[in-house]
Amino acid sequence: MSFSIKKEGEIVVVDVEGQLIVGNRQELKQKVLDELERGEKKFLIDFAQTGYIDSSGLGVLVSLSKKIREQGGELRLANLNDDLKTLFELTKLDTLFQISDTRDRALSSF
Amino acid sequence: MSFSIKKEGEIVVVDVEGQLIVGNRQELKQKVLDELERGEKKFLIDFAQTGYIDSSGLGVLVSLSKKIREQGGELRLANLNDDLKTLFELTKLDTLFQISDTRDRALSSF
Amino acid sequence: MAASSQSDAGLRVSLEVEIPSDVAFIERVVDLVRHSCSELSFNSHQLALNVPVALSEALSNAILRGNLEDPAKRVLVRARVDDSRLVLEIADEGVRFDIDAKTRDATDPDNLEREDGRGLFLMRALMDHVERFDAGPVGTLGNVVRLTLARG
Amino acid sequence: MAASSQSDAGLRVSLEVEIPSDVAFIERVVDLVRHSCSELSFNSHQLALNVPVALSEALSNAILRGNLEDPAKRVLVRARVDDSRLVLEIADEGVRFDIDAKTRDATDPDNLEREDGRGLFLMRALMDHVERFDAGPVGTLGNVVRLTLARG
Ligand SMILES: Nc1ncnc2c1ncn2[C@@H]1O[C@H](COP(=O)(O)OP(=O)(O)O)[C@@H](O)[C@H]1O
Ligand SMILES: Nc1ncnc2c1ncn2[C@@H]1O[C@H](COP(=O)(O)OP(=O)(O)O)[C@@H](O)[C@H]1O
Numbered sequence: 001m002s003f004s005i006k007k008e009g010e011i012v013v014v015d016v017e018g019q020l021i022v023g024n025r026q027e028l029k030q031k032v033l034d035e036l037e038r039g040e041k042k043f044l045i046d047f048a049q050t051g052y053i054d055s056s057g058l059g060v061l062v063s064l065s066k067k068i069r070e071q072g073g074e075l076r077l078a079n080l081n082d083d084l085k086t087l088f089e090l091t092k093l094d095t096l097f098q099i100s101d102t103r104d105r106a107l108s109s110f
Numbered sequence: 111m112s113f114s115i116k117k118e119g120e121i122v123v124v125d126v127e128g129q130l131i132v133g134n135r136q137e138l139k140q141k142v143l144d145e146l147e148r149g150e151k152k153f154l155i156d157f158a159q160t161g162y163i164d165s166s167g168l169g170v171l172v173s174l175s176k177k178i179r180e181q182g183g184e185l186r187l188a189n190l191n192d193d194l195k196t197l198f199e200l201t202k203l204d205t206l207f208q209i210s211d212t213r214d215r216a217l218s219s220f
Numbered sequence: 221m222a223a224s225s226q227s228d229a230g231l232r233v234s235l236e237v238e239i240p241s242d243v244a245f246i247e248r249v250v251d252l253v254r255h256s257c258s259e260l261s262f263n264s265h266q267l268a269l270n271v272p273v274a275l276s277e278a279l280s281n282a283i284l285r286g287n288l289e290d291p292a293k294r295v296l297v298r299a300r301v302d303d304s305r306l307v308l309e310i311a312d313e314g315v316r317f318d319i320d321a322k323t324r325d326a327t328d329p330d331n332l333e334r335e336d337g338r339g340l341f342l343m344r345a346l347m348d349h350v351e352r353f354d355a356g357p358v359g360t361l362g363n364v365v366r367l368t369l370a371r372g
Numbered sequence: 373m374a375a376s377s378q379s380d381a382g383l384r385v386s387l388e389v390e391i392p393s394d395v396a397f398i399e400r401v402v403d404l405v406r407h408s409c410s411e412l413s414f415n416s417h418q419l420a421l422n423v424p425v426a427l428s429e430a431l432s433n434a435i436l437r438g439n440l441e442d443p444a445k446r447v448l449v450r451a452r453v454d455d456s457r458l459v460l461e462i463a464d465e466g467v468r469f470d471i472d473a474k475t476r477d478a479t480d481p482d483n484l485e486r487e488d489g490r491g492l493f494l495m496r497a498l499m500d501h502v503e504r505f506d507a508g509p510v511g512t513l514g515n516v517v518r519l520t521l522a523r524g
Contacts, residue, residue: 053273054273090342132436165429
């Protein structure tokens with residue numbers, strides 16, 4: 001599992017490859033916080049290549065979303081497959097995040 | 111696992127997809143014997159897409175080779191990966207069969 | 221494959237995995253259990269969501285909350301799978317806990333923005349049954365969390 | 373994956389699979405055992421050749437020679453894998469046999485064109501140890517064949 005980060009215009013796009021779980025969520029958190037510190041404001045996390053997410057992975061997303069908002073920024077999510085959607089719905093986190101079906105839609109929604 | 115058969119010129123080419131083991135070797139045997147009965151003489155079995163072969167799979171190859179020879183035909187094998195080669199070497203069956211590295215070489219060797 | 225057109229009746233798999241108290245092992249345990257379930261034709265949602273997430277939660281609780289990452293303590297996972305269901309037992313060597321008292325409703329507006337506390341909630345949402353019992357007799361340490369899921 | 377960069381030390385898997393006396397189940401048992409070995413980083417040749425072929429041989433013997441495909445009889449496979457080796461035990465409910473007497477040299481010119489009789493030979497060629505013992509006390513039925521392979 002790994003996280004790759006790149007810029008699309010002024011949006012920081014993070015791809016989550018593999019699982020987002022207790023064993024690696026700190027790495028995601030740190031990478032995004034580093035960008036936030038550098039002054040970035042717009043973040044998109046793309047789950048097209050993600051397997052499963054556990055509660056600690058969800059927790060990191062919640063906490064990042066809060067920190068980004070505190071800096072006047074925005075976090076969006078894209079490409080949740082059906083199972084990941086179910087996970088967000090079960091926890092009502094689908095009401096907390098801006099979720100787009102595709103990366104393009106997410107990029108143009110900022 | 112499955113076996114697909116097609117003609118290349120006057121050569122009957124069989125692709126072994128998946129395993130060649132006790133559970134499916136009769137199917138391979140029957141398919142080849144059917145062609146032999148129809149008058150076909152030249153046979154190439156291609157293992158490019160094969161997983162593992164067990165002793166009963168090897169046994170079917172030995173028995174087909176005998177039956178084809180009895181009808182004045184020829185059987186050649188192609189595309190054994192390193193592990194399958196080892197299997198033929200361990201049992202000295204590499205001395206019994208005509209084995210080619212590639213399908214093209216096998217086809218042009220008839 | 222011939223295998224998938226074949227009935228599962230009569231196939232029974234039981235798996236025991238022992239790991240150190242280290243979250244780096246979670247993914248491999250999940251893979252092993254998931255693979256067993258896939259050989260028994262559990263459905264794709266169960267394989268991609270229910271089983272991996274619920275088991276990850278139970279494992280991280282056993283490692284982090286139960287064993288407190290003590291390298292001297294181990295986590296034992298037992299999985300039994302047949303053509304009707306999966307039964308998972310995750311055993312730690314930690315202090316006992318009250319699973320009902322510790323389960324929080326993650327969808328409660330007060331909890332929605334919390335970073336933690338969704339593990340037991342998700343296990344219950346994703347499995348048919350979640351039980352906790354003592355690993356040994358009175359006075360000893362250790363929790364066993366048992367998760368049951370009917371094949372869908 | 374983080375998992376593969378992680379040491380295997382301390383991971384121990386044990387798998388028990390029970391199947392009917394039907395060769396259609398062989399491939400799935402092989403898959404399960406192979407998957408356990410792959411989580412413990414056995415090398416690619418062991419995963420593609422030694423383990424699947426030796427186990428298939430032992431399973432077909434147990435099903436066809438031991439249990440004679442009797443639907444009332446079952447085959448039990450036990451696999452224990454850790455960071456040093458794989459130990460496989462394949463148990464049938466059939467009449468006892470003498471494994472040394474029954475092993476043929478497949479490379480003997482007299483045997484080269486035989487259709488059968490390469491199973492025990494291959495098990496011995498592909499595994500570090502092959503043993504047979506009685507499944508139960510004197511007077512009962514059942515063979516256990518134990519195959520051992522050091523992780524390469
Ligand atoms: N195996 C365990 N051993 C001890 N305590 C546990 C165990 N599993 C869960 N708990 C307790 O239940 C609480 C809630 O667990 P959970 O819902 O998974 O959320 P989190 O682990 O994020 O706090 C934990 O904080 C812990 O106090
Ligand atoms: N599990 C078993 N139960 C009874 N007999 C067995 C068993 N395994 C092997 N044998 C005996 O050993 C012989 C040789 O086995 P093997 O080398 O695998 O070749 P094959 O099965 O093709 O004959 C068998 O024919 C059978 O008589």
